[in-house]
Amino acid sequence: MSDKLPINVRDLLHQRHVEGERIEYKAGWNPDPILRTLCAFANDFENLGGGYIVIGQDCDADGQPVFPPVGLASKNLDRIQRELLAFCQLIQPPYFPALTHETIDGRHLLVLWAPGGQTRPYKVPMAVTAKNNKTWHYYIRRYSSTVQAKGDDERELLNLTATVPWDDRFNQNAGLGDLSPDLMMAYLRRVGSALADDAAAMSVEALGRQMNVVGGPPESPWVKNVGLLFFNDAPDRFFLYTQIDVVWFPDGAGGDRFDEKIFKGPLDRMLRDALDFIERSYLVETVVKHADRAEATRVFNFPYAAIEEAVVNAVYHRSYEEREPVEVRISRDELMVLSFPGPDRSIRLADFTAGRAVSRRYRNRRIGEFLKELDLTEGRSTGVPKMVKAMLANGSPMPVFETDDDRVSYLVRLPAHPSSAMPDTVAGPGTTDVTTDVTTDVTTEVAALLDVIQGEMSRPELQRAMGLRNAEHFRKAYLAPAMAAGVLEMTRPETPRSTRQAYRLSARGLVLRKARKSPP
Numbered sequence: 001m002s003d004k005l006p007i008n009v010r011d012l013l014h015q016r017h018v019e020g021e022r023i024e025y026k027a028g029w030n031p032d033p034i035l036r037t038l039c040a041f042a043n044d045f046e047n048l049g050g051g052y053i054v055i056g057q058d059c060d061a062d063g064q065p066v067f068p069p070v071g072l073a074s075k076n077l078d079r080i081q082r083e084l085l086a087f088c089q090l091i092q093p094p095y096f097p098a099l100t101h102e103t104i105d106g107r108h109l110l111v112l113w114a115p116g117g118q119t120r121p122y123k124v125p126m127a128v129t130a131k132n133n134k135t136w137h138y139y140i141r142r143y144s145s146t147v148q149a150k151g152d153d154e155r156e157l158l159n160l161t162a163t164v165p166w167d168d169r170f171n172q173n174a175g176l177g178d179l180s181p182d183l184m185m186a187y188l189r190r191v192g193s194a195l196a197d198d199a200a201a202m203s204v205e206a207l208g209r210q211m212n213v214v215g216g217p218p219e220s221p222w223v224k225n226v227g228l229l230f231f232n233d234a235p236d237r238f239f240l241y242t243q244i245d246v247v248w249f250p251d252g253a254g255g256d257r258f259d260e261k262i263f264k265g266p267l268d269r270m271l272r273d274a275l276d277f278i279e280r281s282y283l284v285e286t287v288v289k290h291a292d293r294a295e296a297t298r299v300f301n302f303p304y305a306a307i308e309e310a311v312v313n314a315v316y317h318r319s320y321e322e323r324e325p326v327e328v329r330i331s332r333d334e335l336m337v338l339s340f341p342g343p344d345r346s347i348r349l350a351d352f353t354a355g356r357a358v359s360r361r362y363r364n365r366r367i368g369e370f371l372k373e374l375d376l377t378e379g380r381s382t383g384v385p386k387m388v389k390a391m392l393a394n395g396s397p398m399p400v401f402e403t404d405d406d407r408v409s410y411l412v413r414l415p416a417h418p419s420s421a422m423p424d425t426v427a428g429p430g431t432t433d434v435t436t437d438v439t440t441d442v443t444t445e446v447a448a449l450l451d452v453i454q455g456e457m458s459r460p461e462l463q464r465a466m467g468l469r470n471a472e473h474f475r476k477a478y479l480a481p482a483m484a485a486g487v488l489e490m491t492r493p494e495t496p497r498s499t500r501q502a503y504r505l506s507a508r509g510l511v512l513r514k515a516r517k518s519p520p
Contacts, residue, residue, distance in 0.1 A: 008192035022051035044116030071107025170222035226366035301420030305390035314339035342407030392493030418486035
């Protein structure tokens with residue numbers, strides 16, 4: 001029953017790749033709660049990809065692992081595995097996790113990998129150790145806890161009967177020969193998996209089963225869609241328009257000229273190639289020099305971190321059953337990322353457009369799992385907040401998130417930094433100097449705000465300096481337009497609602513104020 005996992009176990013313990021709700025620590029062998037958690041991971045209620053149970057690892061009050069771990073006695077390892085095998089047969093329908101024996105700091109651990117099951121929902125006795133009167137229940141994960149599914153949750157779980165996310169399904173048009181051992185080996189090496197040491201001597205089928213990209217009975221193995229997306233050189237042969245189109249509009253979206261470059265290949269390579277191309281070809285750094293201090297301010301037309309989040313999220317959450325590519329449209333004014341379909345209906349439209357999107361369920365649980373291991377995404381709806389944070393840190397206007405009532409498409413707009421100066425021909429990373437060559441066309445209210453702000457000032461301080469009493473009027477007529485114009489920036493962009501929030505002139509604001517005060 002012992003296997004090696006396609007993940008670095010030491011990284012797993014430190015939760016570098018796997019978030020807390022997908023990992024549970026058990027200091028010792030306690031079959032009843034362990035089997036309930038296995039059942040919950042198998043049910044994969046939110047399509048996160050199941051999870052891991054580490055037996056022999058204790059944790060502190062905050063749920064963080066303690067080192068060295070308490071460990072398991074070596075004489076008990078075989079007995080625990082035999083008992084686990086017997087107890088797993090009580091899960092209905094039967095479900096068996098992958099198991100590996102690890103030694104950390106000289107202590108013995110057993111790590112169970114429990115990916116989302118193909119035949120959910122699963123139920124297990126509340127007490128597998130009870131000899132009589134066993135009662136079966138359904139279990140799911142709620143954050144970092146395993147709970148019994150009741151009421152609406154149980155009904156929703158039952159509605160998921162035999163429904164498996166698309167990327168975890170078997171592909172009827174592919175065979176083992178369509179998986180590339182070289183790509184599988186490269187992935188294992190990148191994530192630091194101990195499985196890489198043995199992979200060269202394994203058959204494609206054995207390696208695929210270890211990585212959970214091959215399933216089915218031994219006499220008739222099937223390849224899963226996620227395996228073809230990551231471990232086939234041309235996944236677009238199986239799923240049309242698995243590609244990223246990068247389109248540059250030098251005259252704007254309404255112009256007649258455009259340049260297009262199409263990226264295809266395994267998902268992670270396609271992502272990296274497209275992002276590298278965008279960074280090399282279309283990101284321009286602007287250096288804003290200040291008369292009142294030696295240090296210059298450096299800003300980008302589009303911050304790379306926001307672009308990366310937008311493109312990775314599009315590849316992660318798009319539907320590969322729709323024959324539409326992910327499209328990145330770039331002009332001097334904005335960068336747009338378009339994908340199909342839109343976000344899950346569990347996200348309220350108002351929250352989505354406000355940048356507070358939190359999804360209840362994920363369309364592609366396995367794609368997310370592989371991207372997380374490759375450090376390309378964190379999952380759990382962190383993409384939208386990270387885009388907002390990256391734009392604010394660069395002094396850029398807020399990103400805009402668009403969809404429709406029918407959730408046909410998903411569009412992310414990243415406005416260009418107001419001080420950025422993209423040349424007519426963009427063919428590589430560039431740097432431009434900006435002194436006073438900035439438009440002074442702002443509203444009267446914003447101009448008045450520029451005249452009074454000194455250093456860092458809170459919203460009440462700015463109001464008092466301007467002699468204004470109505471806070472709502474100040475926000476709408478002065479503060480919001482100044483932020484939208486990119487002339488003000490927050491001192492605490494990561495916590496916009498902080499009581500200690502203050503505002504200061506951005507790079508563009510400093511240049512604009514200087515330009516306004518200079519004689520014509």
